């Protein structure tokens with residue numbers, strides 16, 4: 558049984574709301590909520606009986622990391638993941654941070670150094686990969702239901718994001734860094750193998766859009782990415798965050814195929830999906846249990862903090878691997894070459 562911890566939540570946006578609900582469900586104290594926008598912090602604070610709200614400039618979060626707090630939960634844009642993790646670890650706090658881990662390897666190194674010197678735990682939010690369907694696909698793949706090699710293909714097609722920082726190259730750096738990491742991790746988990754090479758073509762479809770024109774550097778927002786894994790399996794995706802307004806084109810469902818069969822995701826609510834399996838000439842539909850994925854990942858993190866398991870579900874190793882694949886895809890687009898994924902600096 559885990560102890561009750563006092564949490565400071567930085568970032569009261571969408572992910573902040575999900576995490577706040579999970580902390581409450583798990584019986585921990587959401588002690589402090591911090592956001593640049595007072596109304597957002599107040600909304601969460603009033604819902605969960607939070608005793609302290611801190612608002613102000615981008616450095617104000619430091620005022621909420623003090624002796625009252627055990628865990629700092631970071632749900633803000635990517636440029637803050639490294640400095641906030643480093644600061645919180647230096648204050649002796651355990652840190653849970655939303656994906657992606659950071660903007661580059663140098664930031665990951667700084668985060669890791671701070672966490673290791675302070676001997677605190679670091680967990681990374683990749684809750685989607687805890688969905689029951691991932692385990693089921695992994696099981697089918699490993700028992701040869703699809704045969705080899707397998708091809709996993711995914712689509713993500715959306716309009717220019719209303720959260721502008723997603724398009725800033727110096728922040729979340731577009732979908733290749735921000736969103737594709739979920740798919741890279743999914744494929745890697747199902748194939749039980751690491752990405753080896755990446756070939757990608759793409760550009761910035763939303764470059765003429767006024768709402769993001771103020772950024773000094775715009776992220777790539779549209780790409781076709783093909784990844785060959787060490788196992789010989791292949792992951793492929795078409796991604797765009799650059800569609801015109803009101804272009805409600807939905808991507809094709811995630812699907813995996815091999816010489817012996819295939820499976821297709823049937824998406825539901827709350828990051829949940831069911832699966833249709835095609836095998837032995839027939840089709841079976843599999844309804845999967847809906848789990849609270851945020852509570853599951855935070856619960857595992859707290860168990861690691863309490864010494865009940867050796868590490869959180871995901872941390873530096875996974876975060877850095879996914880970043881390596883994203884950076885390889887960007888390099889491939891920029892050079893026109895097939896790029897080997899570099900896992901080390």
Ligand SMILES: NC(=O)c1ccc[n+]([C@@H]2O[C@H](COP(=O)([O-])OP(=O)(O)OC[C@H]3O[C@@H](n4cnc5c(N)ncnc54)[C@H](O)[C@@H]3O)[C@@H](O)[C@H]2O)c1
Pocket residue numbers: 567568569570571572573591592593594597614615616618632633634635637655656657682683684685720729735
């Ligand atoms: N795991 C997932 O499925 C998933 C889904 C969406 C987003 N994310 C990640 O979560 C993070 C946050 O995304 P979001 O969708 O919640 O964004 P959001 O815009 O909904 O919320 C971010 C909040 O952070 C606040 N903020 C920004 N800078 C701050 C600072 N310096 N100090 C205090 N508050 C600050 C903003 O005011 C905003 O309220 C991103 O890294 C994103 O990639 C993960």
